Amino acid sequence: MRTLDQARVGYSLHEYDPAEGAEGHGYGEVAVAALGADPAQVFKTLVAQVDGRLTVAVVPVSGQLDLKALAAAAGGRKAAMADPAAAERSSGYVRGGISPLGQRKALPTVVDQSALGFATVLVSAGRRGLQIELAPADLVRLTRATTAAIAR
Template sequence: MAATPAVRVLEKARVVHTLHPYDPEHPADQGHGEAAVAALGADPHRVFKTLVARVDGTLTVAVVPVAGTLDLKALAAAVGGRKAAMAEPADAERATGYVLGGISPLGQKKALPTVVDDTALGFATVMVSAGKRGLQLELPPQDLVALTRARTAPIGR
């Protein structure tokens, strides 16, 4: 399996991680994060989805549990902004270098401001996309925060 940019970031930083491949095919009424949880039999509070929003016009990454949703007002507040809205899919793909359903918070083409939901810190490890559909990576949340230069805040609900 070829290493994605996200995996290369972890290898370069010598961060201990585990890759979890799965079949990315899923029903149309199920999101990519939910599909990963179902395929891996994982806790949806410990698997995090990577979303891209615009906060006062600036693309911003939000990493929240699959079990919940992103609170756009909380995201805006976390980065000192006033208004947030989900980014257009094409903008998210262009800025990160990944396709929807496989956007990783790590190894993005352009470093974007990132906020990780603070519930991540309650786990020894969390899972996020490894940079392609059908591949999750597991790592300590402190390493995720450090490598993305993220701040943590209660942005999920």
């Protein structure tokens, strides 16, 4: 949130119990249910490797990351999901709470273009149970992201 405050970006925080209804569901699905949000408007932050380089992908909870599309968008040939420990180490956040904002190490970032169709989107605020709602243009600018169709 320091990143957002320093950039003077408008945002709101949404807190929920990450354990409630979590059994058998992904972290993003739990956030959607707890907040009563549109799953297409809540985005999950995934860390992948594109040609061996760690890369951040931000996709809607309602979809899945298309690794081939991510590789193409990041200027690479091959993509695979990163090891969870490597994702946690590079971002400084725990799995299920990785935020695209304020990561320990700035990584190339690709945001699914569907985000631009909303006035605001929700992404993890850096821990399980806390989401940040902000304008997608601010998300793209602050993460120095590119946008592309990377979800299916």
